[in-house]
Each structure stands twice: as C-alpha cells, then as structure tokens.
Amino acid sequence: MSDHVRYLGVLGPPSADAADGVQAACERLQDEGLLGEVSPGAAPGHGRAAAIAPGPRVLQAAPELSGLTRNGVELYPSPFMNVGALMSEGLTCPRCGLAVGPDHDRRGEIVDLLGSAADAERFDDGAALCPACEGASGVNDWVRGEAFILASCGLALWNWPRLPQIDAALCAALADAIPGRPLRWGAWRI
Ligand SMILES: [Zn+2]
Numbered sequence: 001m002s003d004h005v006r007y008l009g010v011l012g013p014p015s016a017d018a019a020d021g022v023q024a025a026c027e028r029l030q031d032e033g034l035l036g037e038v039s040p041g042a043a044p045g046h047g048r049a050a051a052i053a054p055g056p057r058v059l060q061a062a063p064e065l066s067g068l069t070r071n072g073v074e075l076y077p078s079p080f081m082n083v084g085a086l087m088s089e090g091l092t093c094p095r096c097g098l099a100v101g102p103d104h105d106r107r108g109e110i111v112d113l114l115g116s117a118a119d120a121e122r123f124d125d126g127a128a129l130c131p132a133c134e135g136a137s138g139v140n141d142w143v144r145g146e147a148f149i150l151a152s153c154g155l156a157l158w159n160w161p162r163l164p165q166i167d168a169a170l171c172a173a174l175a176d177a178i179p180g181r182p183l184r185w186g187a188w189r190i
Helices: 020-032 056-061 061-066 107-120 164-176
Strands: 004-010 035-038 050-054 074-077 151-159 183-189
Touching: 020 035, 020 074, 020 151, 020 164, 050 061, 056 061, 074 164, 151 164, 164 183
Parallel strands: none
Antiparallel strands: 004 151, 004 183, 035 050, 050 074, 074 151
C-alpha cells in the first residue's frame, strides 16, 4: 500500500511566533488525546519536522492506523512545500487562466518556476511570473480548492483518514495558537 499524507498548512508569510505556535498546538492536541509522544519512526521526518505518534482518540476513530508504520504527524515550525500540489493536474494561471495539464508543452517550465519560487520561500504576490501572459501572482494562486504549494508552518498527517471532528480539532488548535492566519488542507499520495 502506498502512503498518503494530508497537510494542514498555515498560509501567508512566516511569522515570528510560528514555531512556538506549532508547539503550543501540539501540546494542546496531546492534552486532548489526539496526539501522542514524539516517535521518530511514525513519519519520515524532514530535517526540522518532528514526528509525533497518533493519540488514543485518533486510534479509536481510525483503528487501521495501529497496523501502519507511518501513522504519525509531522510538525513543521517553518516553511514547507506540498509537492503533491505542485505535481497536480490543476495548475492554472490566476491571471490568464492558462491551464497546465499533464500534457501541456510548457508544464515542465511552469512546475520548475513554481517549485523554485516555493523552494526560495517566496510568499509575495510577485513570486510567480506566468510565461504565457507575464502576469505576476503568488505561488498558491496557481492551485484551487483544497490545495496549497507553500505554507509558512503546519502539520502533515501520515495516512490519517478524513475524520471531521478530529480535523476540526486540529484546525482549532492551530488557529488558536497562530491567530489571524488562513489555514488550508492539502494532500499527496506517494
Ligand atoms: Zn498567465
């Protein structure tokens, strides 16, 4: 079985209190039984991201997680990229409507452009210059709906199914710890 990961990203440029906010959200979620202890094997861990085991309430709601090696949550205290959104078929220029499907002849160029801007942590509205219309936009403006390419901090949930009550609690913990910032879900199947 392949792994899938669901991201909950805090959008907008990084804020000075992001790392403390993610830690505070984690502690609250541990108190609520949604997260367990630090568990390095529960998620791949990408350098600065700490991996946390699922808590008892999550294992009760999704018992299938107990049998998986990767079932934890990564905490991202600083900017991270959702490669799944970058590789999606839904890239569209917000200025001219250029739709960059899988067979588009400029797809490689545009994925490279957006990936480079995200990698450089460019959160500004001029980060992505469309090669077709030369209009400037933000990296996340190229994806719609439940997707983002670049977040300033957030969570990655390894193999967690959609669980409305638990998803709402995760959002509430992040929103309270890092107030006034939009949250957006994203996903990637690996
Ligand atoms: Zn364009």
